[in-house]
Amino acid sequence: MKKKLIAGNWKMNGSLAANASLLQAVLDGSKGMNCQAAVCVPAAYLAQVQTILSGQTLVALGAQDVSAQEVGAFTGEISAGMLNDFSVRYAIVGHSERRQYHAESDATVALKAQRALSAGITPIVCVGETLADREAGKTEEVVKRQLAAVIHTNGHCISEIVVAYEPVWAIGTGRTASPEQAQEVHAVLRAQLKAATSHSDRISILYGGSMNAANAAQLLAQPDIDGGLIGGAALKAPDFLAIMAAGSVSA
Ligand code: PGA
8 A cells, every 4th residue: 555645835935944943843753654745845945955855765855836838938937857956756736826826727737747747756736626616516527627637638647646636615724625525526536547547556646725633634544535735734843743643644
């Protein structure tokens, strides 16, 4: 059975000093844990965090986005090749905040996943419905459409992705999907991946959206929840460590 993946998404938070103390506490507190972990940090801190994480293998380095373009006149963008220079292992693509505030389409997200994959970086592909979608009974339709775009563009390479189900209404709101609600959607995504590749067992499907120290164990105990993508709780070492510990138990 694969180990649970607990990935922190720091979003636009941090400073040189805060990152150093957060990571020191996470590294000190996680020795011997039986999960995989990652921190997806702002691009400005990739070099700093690469240095802090060097020499250990439990916590990997991740980025929060990657350009859909390879190189050239794209001011402000960061390419997969540049992420490679910092030995980045994961890149989040299609986070709902990128879809919402930067108008990223399903097609753009699929291209970003492709750029990451061709650079040997594992894309963490985020999908999730809004509250309006859920109330209209469209949850399944929306997440399947978002994932289908990535499958269509990436073909058999999708066995190398990670998927994160993040209901938009649960992100940063303190309103978590119940374990049953999350499992229901994870099972849908699992079936879609199974139909697309014979290596779907390799693909971890993470849950994200107000996962915290108190609710992680129950969510991670669901059969199709392979880990978590953690926002707010990843900024506090004791909380992130508690989620990693929960992931180590239900590995
Ligand atoms: P949250 O964010 O844990 O703060 O809800 C999760 C995410 O957006 O990845």
